[in-house]
Amino acid sequence: MFKRPANLFGFDRVALRQFFDALGERPYRADQVLQWVHQQGETEFASMTNLSKPLRAKLQDMTCLEAPSVVSEQVSADGTRKWLLRLDDDNGIEMVFIPESERGTLCISSQVGCALNCTFCSTGAHGYNRNLTSAEIIGQIWLAHRMLGCVEKENRVITNVVFMGMGEPMLNFDNVVTTLNILLDDFTYGLSRRRVTVSTAGVVPKIDALKLMCPVSLAISLHAPNDELRNKLVPLNRKYPVAALLDACRRYVSGESRSRITFEYVMLAGLNDSKSCAHELIEVLRGVPAKVNLIPYNAVPGFAFQRSDTATIDRFRDQMLAAGIMTITRKTRGEDIAAACGQLAGKFHDRTHRSTRWRRYRHTVELTA
Ligand code: SAH
16 A cells, blocks of 8 residues: 655654664664754755765655645735745645744644634634644744744744644644654754743643643633633633633643743723723732733624724733733734734635635625625
């Protein structure tokens, strides 16, 4: 039977060492290959000159190095870049780079679409197709490095990586952990744990598992301070309610004196932006080392949600600050190219048919409006 060659992009150091061991090769060959691929950007085995010629030939026969391909690139007026990437089954995902004066943040996708259906999110409305492989996730970072330049520590362009693109990373846990192992490895990108953030809508058991496997920075898409409201905005809350989620957050940072959890809170006019919501948020965050990121809602065509006005967002922020909770309003970036939070859509076949139902619904709303 035809067997697909192993895509070495998806191998972390432990897996690659095992692979070489099984080939009867010395384990340090894994370190050399990781450096060639991730630091030099090399995908031709023939050019990996510190490997023996027979080994290069064997790798050529048995393996491959395939990253997603770039379909298009858009650059926002504020310098934010968005790429549409094609996977080998023709699904399309999106990735965003956000340059700032002191850092450059790459926002990557973990799934084709998203299965969670948060009611205000464009990605959710487009439905879901599948998990990305670890090769497809790390392939995004590899590609961005090639397109943006240098990997070396001293003059890096990508200083931070966030799992805030399409998908729920905790529902693709194993492949995300493999990707984290690769990202943090000194033979590849050597990013520190603090500079890599996994964002989740709140898959409680996986928060505990991440602490065991690879405790990087954690962001929680909270968006509401109580179950009644959060059930409506983030349906996953019915499975993992606010109290259980915050307990998991406390466990995540316990024993790590300097760590804080980031709480993302999208500002939706008239829904979650009142004084009493801020008051409730202060109460529920008690005892959790927290920083709160208020995200001005990015409009999604066809959705009735609206962004809170600036004065309301400022008042909410000041109320949080007065209670001693570190709070900032996240700057909206790349809105003109639909690259802002929650606007990533990609191009793929929706296996849930949610997008069809949504389009039909939207059509009805537009007709009756
Ligand atoms: N599934 C993960 C990763 C997505 S991160 C998670 O939920 O954390 C993307 C962030 O943008 C999440 O906090 C999400 O809730 C938020 N978001 C989604 N739609 C948005 C919109 N239209 N405007 C602003 N933020 C949005």
